[in-house]
Amino acid sequence: MREFYSNFPLIALLSLPRFGIAVAAATAVFLLDYLIRPRPALFRTRTCLHDVLYYAFHNSVLASAVLVIPERRLFLPLLRLINCQILAALPALPDFVVFFVAADFVSYWHHRWMHSRFLWAFHSVHHEQREVTVFTSGRRHLIEAATTPIMLLALAAVLGSQPQDALWFFILRYLKDATLHSGLRWNYGPLYWIVVSPLFHSAHHSTEVEVSNSNFGVFFSFWDMIFGTHRYTSFAPERQGVDGLSMPTLWSQFWLPFKMAKQGIETRSTSPELASTTVNRE
Numbered sequence: 001m002r003e004f005y006s007n008f009p010l011i012a013l014l015s016l017p018r019f020g021i022a023v024a025a026a027t028a029v030f031l032l033d034y035l036i037r038p039r040p041a042l043f044r045t046r047t048c049l050h051d052v053l054y055y056a057f058h059n060s061v062l063a064s065a066v067l068v069i070p071e072r073r074l075f076l077p078l079l080r081l082i083n084c085q086i087l088a089a090l091p092a093l094p095d096f097v098v099f100f101v102a103a104d105f106v107s108y109w110h111h112r113w114m115h116s117r118f119l120w121a122f123h124s125v126h127h128e129q130r131e132v133t134v135f136t137s138g139r140r141h142l143i144e145a146a147t148t149p150i151m152l153l154a155l156a157a158v159l160g161s162q163p164q165d166a167l168w169f170f171i172l173r174y175l176k177d178a179t180l181h182s183g184l185r186w187n188y189g190p191l192y193w194i195v196v197s198p199l200f201h202s203a204h205h206s207t208e209v210e211v212s213n214s215n216f217g218v219f220f221s222f223w224d225m226i227f228g229t230h231r232y233t234s235f236a237p238e239r240q241g242v243d244g245l246s247m248p249t250l251w252s253q254f255w256l257p258f259k260m261a262k263q264g265i266e267t268r269s270t271s272p273e274l275a276s277t278t279v280n281r282e
Contacts, residue, residue, distance in 0.1 A: 021171050021174060022055070022059040022174045023059070025171075025174040025175040025178050026055060026134050026135060026137075026174070026178045028175075028178075029134050029175070029178040029179050029182050029184075030133075030134045030135075030178075030182070032182075032184070033133075033134060033182040033183045033184055036183075036184060037183040037184070037185075039133075039183060042131055042133065043133065045131070046248075047129060047130070047131060048131070048133055048135065050139070050250060050253070051129065051133060051135035051136045051138060051139050052135045053250070054135070054138040054139045054140065055135045055137070055138030055139075056138075057138075058138050058140060058145055059138070059174075063145070066142070067142070067145060067146050067149070071146065071149060071150060071153075075150060075153065075154075078154075079153060079154065079157040080157075082154060082157050082158050083157045083158075083160065084157070084158050084159070084160060085159075085160030086158065086159050086160055087099065087159045087160050087161055088160040095161060095165065096161075096165050096168065098159070099155075099156070099159055099161040099165040099166075099169070100165070100168075100169055100172075100219075101220075102155055102159065103152055103155060103166075103169050104217075104218055104219045104220050104223070105223065106151050106152065106155050107151075107152075107173075107218040107219075108216055108217055108218060108220075108223040108224075108227075110147065110148065110151050111216040111217075111218065112216050112229070113147075114144060114147075115213060115216070118261055119143075119144070119147075121257040121258075121260035121261035122141040122143040122144045122257045122261070123141070123144055124242060124245060124257060124260070125139060125140065125141040125144075125247065125253045125257060126139050126140055126141075126144070127205060127212070127241065127242050128241060128242055128245050128246075128247045128253070129205075129240070129241060130239070130240055130241035131240070132181050132202075132205055132240055133181060133182070133183070134178045134181055134182045135178075135181075136181040137174075137177035137178055137180065137181045141253070141254070141257055142254070143257070152166060152169070153166075172219075173218065173219075176196070176218065176219060177218075179198055180196060180197075180198050180201040181198075181201070182198055184198045185198060185199050185202070185236055186198050186199060187199040187200065192221065193221060193222065193225065194220060194221060194222055195219065195220065195221060196215075196217045196218060196219060196220065196221045197221075199233065199234075199235075199236060200215055200217070200221055200233070201215060201217075202233070202236040202237060202240075203215050203231050203233040203236075203237060204216070205237065205240040205241070206237035206239070206240060207237065207239040207240060207241055207242065207243050208237070211231055211233075211237065213229075214229050214230060214231035215229065215230065215231055216229055
């Protein structure tokens with residue numbers, strides 16, 4: 001933490017563009033969503049406020065203090081070890097294209113990994129939201145948020161990509177994630193089979209387990225086609241969230257996943273015992 005305080009001005013300066021871009025992306029999609037499908041009551045709920053707080057935190061200087069700096073210190077020796085510079089000789093544009101496709105491939109598998117038995121406990125915070133909005137894209141438990149940059153940093157080290165490659169990937173991901181979690185019901189027509197659309201992703205938030213365990217793609221939908229996790233849908237699900245799971249407070253959203261992971265509970269199970277896993281409203 002001493003390193004954070006000594007480098008705070010630099011960290012704050014570097015975080016401002018990221019925060020500004022994230023806010024701009026969410027605001028643009030929010031306004032478009034609101035114009036096309038007004039839902040004023042939804043944006044006044046406590047659950048929506050939680051999503052806004054998550055979104056602000058994960059793009060703030062505070063997130064750097066809690067996640068980025070400790071991870072950099074912990075994994076820097078490993079990153080140096082796997083620094084292969086595979087793309088070092090490529091021009092800037094091909095370098096970015098290769099990194100972008102590879103990063104999306106890694107993101108697809110990371111998302112599937114978060115649905116595994118142990119890590120689902122932490123990813124369930126994201127799926128617990130029953131009324132998904134633009135800001136739900138930022139609704140991530142600290143454990144999940146900590147695993148995302150590790151995988152992309154490792155990829156960048158192996159490929160030897162330029163620092164701006166990862167920056168642009170995250171910038172585009174802010175906009176993409178906001179669109180996928182909006183109330184927009186676009187499917188992009190023929191591009192549905194190439195690019196993940198809001199309708200494509202909406203199935204992933206269905207309360208039906210066999211539907212929600214599909215459509216893991218972030219940018220490219222063809223990963224789901226290739227690896228057999230695609231679920232075609234013409235309409236958004238009638239209900240979203242996880243049946244039998246309640247995390248009404250920010251504190252419950254933090255501690256309950258640890259309890260679930262400790263007990264080895266997979267909340268996607270259909271067992272009656274699991275369906276009663278709730279946190280009493282305070």
